[in-house]
Amino acid sequence: MNSVSDTALNKALIAVFTVFGLNGLVFASWAARIPAAAEDLGVGAAGVGLLLLFSAIGSVAALPLAGSVAQRIGTAGTVRAGGITTSAASLVIAAGLHLGSIPLAGAGLLVFGVGIAGWDVAMNLEGADVERRLGRNIMPRFHAAFSAGSFIGALIGAALSFAGVPLSLHLLGILTVVCVVVLIVPRNFLQLPHPAQAPAEGDAPAAVSRFGAWREGRTLLIGVVVLGAALTEGAANDWVAKATVDGLGTSESAGAMMFAVFVAAMTLTRWFGAKLIDRMGRVPALRICMSASLAGLLLFVFAPNVGLAAAGAVLWGIGAALGFPMGMSAAGEDPVHAAGRVSVVSTIGYMAFFVGPPVLGFLGEHWGVRNALLVVGAAMLVSVVFAPAAAEQKAVPKPA
Template sequence: MTTNTRSTTNVNAAAVATFLIFGMNGLVFASWAARIPAVTEALSLTSGQMGTLLLCTAVGSLLALPSAGWVVGRIGTANTVRVAGIVAGAAGAAIAFSLMAASVPGTAVALFFFGIGIGLWDVAQNIEGADVEHRLKRTIMPQFHAAFSGGAFLGALIGAGLSQLGVGLPEHLLVIAAIAVTLALTVPKYFLPHEVEEIHDGGAAAEKGPTAWRDGRTLLIGVVVLGATLTEGAGNDWIAKAAVDGLGASESTGALLFALFVLAMTVMRFLGGKAIDKFGRVNVLRASMAAAAVGLALFVFAGNVILAGVGAALWGIGAALAFPMGMSAAADDPKHAAARVSVVSTIGYIAFLAGPPLLGYLGDHTGIHLALLAIGAPILLALLLAGVAKPLPPK
């Protein structure tokens, strides 16, 4: 009885710690994303040039993601989050100083290292979250991602408020960087105690390849998650800018539309676990992708801020659950959960980070508002492939 109680206490503490780490990750990301229009103005960049800067973040993460499972296998999820937090925090400070100097090259280099930190952080928190969900034996991954969305919503509101007050982005980023490093160093001490030994096996499997990277179901889940994360990433990076360019909205109004998108995601992720348990993972995934498609179309073709807000909210509802459901699907087999979560996370974050910069290039020709329609294709592909997320039968 004592052992069981202690084990339950450890898992619950790990769940709270994981929730906080997801939330801080969202706050850090949104503190940057919500004020992209300010960066564009401060550095006198076009949408395509801004896309190049965003691509620097993507390149950093894409270099970090394939090795993230190996890193977690060597030092554990807790230490990986600590390292990632230090890297992301230092990069955030470097972004701030580069903006003060109006240095595009300096900002680009800082964003590259920011991408490395965020990439390591994302994979580690998802592996920890999948382990916690497995041990709790109930759907909780959407709530972890709700914490990310909640942190992003808070970051967007802070960004909108500081923009309205005339507070510069550099000062904003310096404070956020300090908070991020502090939490990343302290909170992971409550993570589950066996992650190094357990995930090391998964990391080795992922390194050798046959278990995860050659598993057909895992790769198809990755394609579904790719479509879902492109949907989420495009909204995170471009809703504020598209509102300013396409609707003639102010920077603060654009940030508020982004906040509405994130709020819708947050609420849906908090409620999504019960919906998944009631209607099934595949049905909820299909409904999510359909809602994202309708919301995207409404946002793009809306002629006023009110309709655009409705579209942004529906878009956020649709984008909310697909990624956490993909993580849960990848972790259905506990023996290979770490390696497969790492693979699906890597595929998903390729779209999340690399897709939005490419939309920026397209936006130079069509306007970023219309360029967003390009994500309709991967949304439909994810809708068609949703059946691969069906839970595996118990062994």
């Protein structure tokens, strides 16, 4: 068993918070200004859905390998590689937007998805390792840092949109920040071999453990729960801004602010929600959250004005807050198999970003974006049904 000093653990804790926050900032820099991207490229809801599909394809292709990469080069190396890849992709996206080239923007989003996927799995693995060593539930707070980064990114996006700053220039500024931070901060990650790299006595080799996770019923069901949670969160990330603009006739900056409202509600719930999980357990917490999310979605879709829609966005954000981090905690409970299981659960969860954008984009063209969001309610119900798969497993270690 590896032990680390309190100082090293605290440094790793701060580093994980920082990397999660930066990841959210990068994501929101794109998500909050999707209407601007649509305008630059001259596409409607279906075209936006197709563009988002490129990013999802990149992520889904990279995620099954991300756990193996993290075991080979470490979580710090994987975060660095993901951040640099994402930055390079942002350059390509910016060029595509500047030139009005859909193929170039799509290619950039494809690579963007690859970089974000590796970064995502690595930071969740490092977060699960820190959480285990701390001995308390902190994964929702890491995801709160992601949401806080998203909130800041959304506010920056709204301000730059209001000021008329081109999205291409916005992305160039963000990638500069990313390059600096991902090269420096991960050096404080736990620089010991990840527990999953060192099989316990009698365990199968690490490679078998990683890919064997695809044959574990509980892991696959956790993936289904995360799939519903990811679609709930991802639909808001991708479409709240545009649904506000198209469905309520607001300005682009007002759409970005609606996205910021959603993210703020999700961030606060993630920060304080760990106590709810500790008190109730994952399964009841998951069911309460997904039910709240469904109520918020319905209010947002049917609201006749911006005020009620904002109230729906708040409730939607509260409900969407804890599903994904609880799924990551459940997948990462056993340190020996964490890399494989987190990779599997992330891959299944990211299918929401693969299927969701084109489906919602297509339906948005015919029903309107707000009405199209109603299909997300079915995913919320699926997560409620399979929530017991994420229950705490208290008997993970170790025979005496």
